[in-house]
Amino acid sequence: MIASRQKMLAIVCGGGPAPGINSVISSVTIEARKNGWEVLGIYDGFAHLCKGIKNVVPLTIDMVSRIHYDGGSMLRMSRANPTKAEESLRKAVETLLDLGVTHLVTIGGDDTAYSAFKISEYATQQLGMSLQVVHVPKTIDNDLPLPEGVPTFGFETARALGAQLVSNLMEDARTTGRWYFAIAMGRTAGHLALGIGKSASATLTIIPEAFGTGQIRLQNLVDLLTASIIKRLALKRDYGVAVVAEGIVEKIAPEDLKNLEAHCFDEHGHIRYAELNFPELLKQAVMKNLCDLGVKMTIVGKEIGYELRCAPPNAYDIEYTRNLGYAAFDFLRNGGSDALITIQNNRITPISFAEILDMQTKKTKVRMVNIHSIQYQIAKEYMVFLEKDDLDDSMKLKALAAVTKLSEGDLVKRFAAVAL
The missing domain is CATH 3.40.50.460 (Phosphofructokinase domain)
Known part of the structure; x- marks a missing residue:
């Protein structure tokens, strides 16, 4: 009987910082470790992966147990785009697989979500390998295509400080x-x-x-x-x-x-x-x-x-990101892949990458402000135009x-x- 492959989860942070990233890293790592999975933190987003470089750190519960209070990202981040060239995409996927990664959690905005989708697609279609991917929506811009009223993490902290x-x-x-x-x-x-x-x-x-x-x-x-x-x-x-x-x-x-x-x-x-x-x-x-x-x-x-962007998260974003981190791991543990994770009406609700992609541009859809909403109409009422x-x-x-x-x-x- 062939032994099952050791589950190895990698965490990548892409785009710009947002309050609560470390809390997601902490929550995902703790849940994965509790379930006997190995966890790797990938430094600097996709920057090294695109070049075939393994710049990683094994993450343990002790390392991450108190980082949920901290701003910034312990793994740092970058805007490196693995989808910009096929060679970069190939190297990123091959490097992850060579590290033994079986599951990937990406933390980022719309560009990172699209990169996660392409990485999963490339691993399956070009290399015939399974790489289960889930994306945790992060941006202080609040513009990922979540249902109206569901914020991206980091937004509430950024709004309060701003x-x-x-x-x-x-x-x-x-x-x-x-x-x-x-x-x-x-x-x-x-x-x-x-x-x-x-x-x-x-x-x-x-x-x-x-x-x-x-x-x-x-x-x-x-x-x-x-x-x-x-x-x-x-x-x-x-x-x-x-x-x-x-x-x-x-x-x-x-x-x-x-x-x-x-x-x-x-x-x-x-x-x-x-x-x-x-x-x-x-x-x-x-x-x-x-x-x-x-x-x-x-x-x-x-x-x-x-x-x-790197402010310590407020209480709302700490609780929210710990929930999202747990939800992301729970989704992967139960065989899920190729989705953005959300919590709606107190339920873990994944949204497939196919749902959030614009089929014309092949990019992630952007959620705009609904100027017909009561929230905008009230805001406008108090402006001086x-x-x-x-x-x-x-x-x-x-x-x-x-x-x-x-x-x-x-x-x-x-x-x-x-x-x-």
Whole structure:
């Protein structure tokens, strides 16, 4: 009788950090070890695997028993993309199999989920080997295709800390008479920006979903912000904070960003927002707008994101990630594979990779903010935008025009397009 193959579970962390990664690592490792499985931690995401390098560490219960309180990732991580070239994918799969790995837990966002799917597919279809894979959805962007109301882990911690930072900026703005443009992380969707802006009672929050499916011109965004500043001044408030989702950049017409250099894009083809310096670009454009209108205002651009990613997880995310780690192992132990793990209505609910893939792009679907939801409608109710009523009401229009050097008629012509 042939002895059964020793079960070896590997853990890979891909993409950017998020609060709670260590808690998942801890939970998965403890459950696997309790059941007699070996556990390997893979350092630096797929970076070494893609090159056929075995940079790993055996994980034990003692090593991980208290790391759930820590931010960051004990295994570090990277955005290395094993699907970028067939050779990289082959080396990643062969290296895992050569290490004796029978089961793989990936922790990451949409790109890592897609990489996990391709690794499992390659092992089965090209090498005829079984490699059971489960993905734990991680991103402070909250944009993986989970059911509405089910967050990705790390989001709640990031939102809470981001709201505290924006609240501090709001008080500084009030005290000093200035505006802040806080650009919040969120590569495509506006979940984090909206969560931060609503929780901190920011003056307004701008997310890409609010502009529909088409492209927008940079000048439209600039006019929208300019109009809000003018309205606040007309209300005798010379300060404010605008939270802007960085994903808005992906909606701006390419000709408005034509000077982007190659280093502004990562291995998955996404814009590196830190390289773009979007806060400064937006600040300068609005300052020029205001200057042309005869309005004096100090504006400070701030990025909010890197401060959030490696924060220690809050109680919600610790409990959530321990649950997800347990659920991921339970799924594999019971023969499951090729799925993203979720917990819905207090039940472990896997979602197959096939369900979360966009069949046209062959990439993972992205969950956008539902702008028709009551949560968004309430958030918008408390934002300060220029409204059509402001331009139709003679008293309000007079107050707005008095802030600028425009006549009332010229002000209507200038900003009617961005009045909501």
